[in-house]
Amino acid sequence: MEHSNSKTAKMKALYFDKKLELRKDYPIPVPAENEALIKVTFAGICNTDNEIMNGYVPFIGVLGHEFVGIVTECSQLEFIGKRVVGEINIGCGVCSLCKSGLQNHCPRRKALGIRGKDGVFSEYVTLPIENLLIVPDEISDEDAVFAEPLAAAFNILQNVEISKQDKVVIIGDGKLGQLIARAVSTTSCNLTMIGKHESKLELAQDFCRTMILNESVDLDNSFDIVIECTGYESALHYASLLVCAKGTIVLKSTYAGDIKINPSLWVRKEIRMIGSRCGPFAPALKFMQKNKLDLTKLIDKTFFIEDWKNAFKTAFSKGTLKVLLKLTK
Numbered sequence: 001m002e003h004s005n006s007k008t009a010k011m012k013a014l015y016f017d018k019k020l021e022l023r024k025d026y027p028i029p030v031p032a033e034n035e036a037l038i039k040v041t042f043a044g045i046c047n048t049d050n051e052i053m054n055g056y057v058p059f060i061g062v063l064g065h066e067f068v069g070i071v072t073e074c075s076q077l078e079f080i081g082k083r084v085v086g087e088i089n090i091g092c093g094v095c096s097l098c099k100s101g102l103q104n105h106c107p108r109r110k111a112l113g114i115r116g117k118d119g120v121f122s123e124y125v126t127l128p129i130e131n132l133l134i135v136p137d138e139i140s141d142e143d144a145v146f147a148e149p150l151a152a153a154f155n156i157l158q159n160v161e162i163s164k165q166d167k168v169v170i171i172g173d174g175k176l177g178q179l180i181a182r183a184v185s186t187t188s189c190n191l192t193m194i195g196k197h198e199s200k201l202e203l204a205q206d207f208c209r210t211m212i213l214n215e216s217v218d219l220d221n222s223f224d225i226v227i228e229c230t231g232y233e234s235a236l237h238y239a240s241l242l243v244c245a246k247g248t249i250v251l252k253s254t255y256a257g258d259i260k261i262n263p264s265l266w267v268r269k270e271i272r273m274i275g276s277r278c279g280p281f282a283p284a285l286k287f288m289q290k291n292k293l294d295l296t297k298l299i300d301k302t303f304f305i306e307d308w309k310n311a312f313k314t315a316f317s318k319g320t321l322k323v324l325l326k327l328t329k
Helices: 047-053 146-160 175-187 198-203 231-244 264-271 281-291 304-316
Strands: 012-018 020-027 037-043 066-074 083-086 111-112 122-130 132-134 167-171 189-196 210-211 221-226 243-251 272-275 299-304 322-326
Touching: 012 243, 012 304, 020 264, 020 304, 037 083, 066 122, 066 146, 083 210, 083 281, 132 281, 146 281, 167 231, 175 189, 175 281, 189 198, 198 210, 231 243, 231 264, 243 264, 299 304, 304 322
Parallel strands: 167 189, 167 221, 189 210, 221 243, 243 272, 299 322
Antiparallel strands: 012 020, 037 066, 037 122, 037 322, 066 083, 083 132
């Protein structure tokens, strides 16, 4: 056991309350009976973290939900010392949605670093044991951090049936778009990625056809399924142009504020609009284990938590893919 459970035990944590700050004396959480205490190794900075800081959802506490760590305390001894990742949603367990396996939509749920639950931009975090998945030996710590966003990418396949015959396009060549390309490519569909950055598009060329965004190229009504993951309002309008009649738009973006868009085109083309968020981790881990993905190519830089200001500045700079925080030296 690496620390005392006394109230005097402290840790470093990035705490958000209208602004983000590093606290060096934040109490180490004490796990409940059904929880494990995890020493965080790496944590990933996500666009959702930025949206929260811009008011996407009201949140006060430790930010962060993408992580890999080592279990230091747990009532189930087989977890002690194991590397783990963790599902981020914690349902109430008693409502009809939880009982039907839809904890992600529980109205009383907590969400790690997003809603009512301290996150992983800290040296330690607690999570229910049932949320934990042991990381296979074949997956590195740095790759394991991508379990949460890769699971979100695979969740598209839970919500939309994609066949080999479908023409599918991903709008956005950023980190989520990269993971979506890897997930959707498993369907063997006719897959294209449209983006602005040649260097990023090159990272996806093993998984799909790639195209530089070019307003002079007429792709209107070209695709059965359009996946929008840029976070920009203009991309949603572009998706509405690209999708064919009776086609489907999959929306992966979250927005801090309201957006203004005329939905008349959706009506005329009889478009289906499907939101897609978190997904189960197990398929993502199996995919990483089987395919030996080197997701470290998507990591631009790693910072220690003490250098968090530079980490966040880098993470949200144009052209940046993934930035990690290293919580242990």
